[in-house]
Amino acid sequence: MIIEPRIKGFICITAHPDGCAKNVRDSIDYIESQGKINLPKIKNVLVIGASTGYGLSSAITATFALKANVLGVAFEKNAQRGRTAGAGLYNLEEYQKQAQKNGLYLKNIIGDAFSNEVKAKVCETAKTDIGKFDMVIYSIAAPSRIDPNTNERYASVIKPIGKEYKSKGIDLNSYKIIETAAQPATDEEIENTKKVMGGEDLELWIDMLKKQDLLSDGAVVVSYSYIGPSVTHDIYLNGSIGMAKNHLKETSDRLSSDKNYNIKSYVSVNKAVVTQASSAIPTLPLYISILFKVMKEKNIHENCIEQAYRLFKKFASGENLTDENGFIRIDDWEMRDDVQCEVTDRWEKIDDGNINILSDLEGYKSDFLKLFGFGVDGVDYSKDVEIEVEETENLFFI
């Protein structure tokens, strides 16, 4: 079939296998152009949320810059009759092919990382194949979570706290500037968001790995977060998702200081990039479009793979890793005063008439389509693509 993008709101419900494969090869080429990173103690890496965005980039960096053995976990839909698989599945298929070609160990478990079943599968696979993990990357962005102990489902929300949020934004269908508004989260919604995006699941993972003797002494754990500029604080940093991220940081700090675990757990604050997760946050697409233009003009723009490479380089540098609050900051270029001053100035002035001058809306659109394998250079989109339909299971390997 000929596959075209079918966009619904902030997601695209189709994905192009060849485009996704080319994106992955481009990321690997980037890593290979930058060279190996010397982290000899990191031999086995677990990446939770490995199929897209920051998780995929971290996994690719671990495989190709560290030559580490990587075990990934992701939640992706298989193809169904008349419907392509999720982009993440095509990403992982190509990543697997390239790792294999290079004789590097990679396995991906497709299933719900929040479940006991997937955690058990990871432990079983690690014991058989590679042994203890020296690094765990936690890069989940999920709309909901089933608590494995109670079977209760919790949904996360992206809402302000205590007051209504109103701001400029972009309509992702018409690409016109609109006013976005969100009502304040209830106490229950805040607690539910913490259940999904907070530290509870990270703790369950670390606990399980420790009990199964699958964490090496001094293993490094890294989770991801975002801080961003003041225009997004009410909806992100000080909103329901920000409360969940605080819980993640508190959990990470507690795990780090608990001598029983003997791990070093960090939260890395990353730059705003176009991913499936960030597209869902009101205001971010407009902010990102302006930010990209400013950062590109200053020659300091980075995408996920460039950020992931810089993060691993930071670990290898032996420099002080964290800021005064204990965060790793690879959003440092985004948050530079000169960048933020320029972004704020443009934020005030931007309207439908000047949007293409003040922001990189075209870059945003193109990055968004690329997430699903569309608009990728060198891919023939007029070619008939055969979509393999497989019986969907809730747990399988790639």
Ligand code: NAD
């Ligand atoms: P993404 O949507 O690209 O990736 C999310 C990943 O989580 C995917 O691999 C998906 O398969 C996996 N996942 C979701 N639910 C799962 C489940 N139940 N079981 C197993 N896997 C599951 O998102 P992203 O933007 O790369 O976000 C990853 C992390 O980075 C998040 O913590 C996010 O807050 C953080 N972050 C993102 C940005 C940004 O601008 N996108 C900036 C800073 C930090």
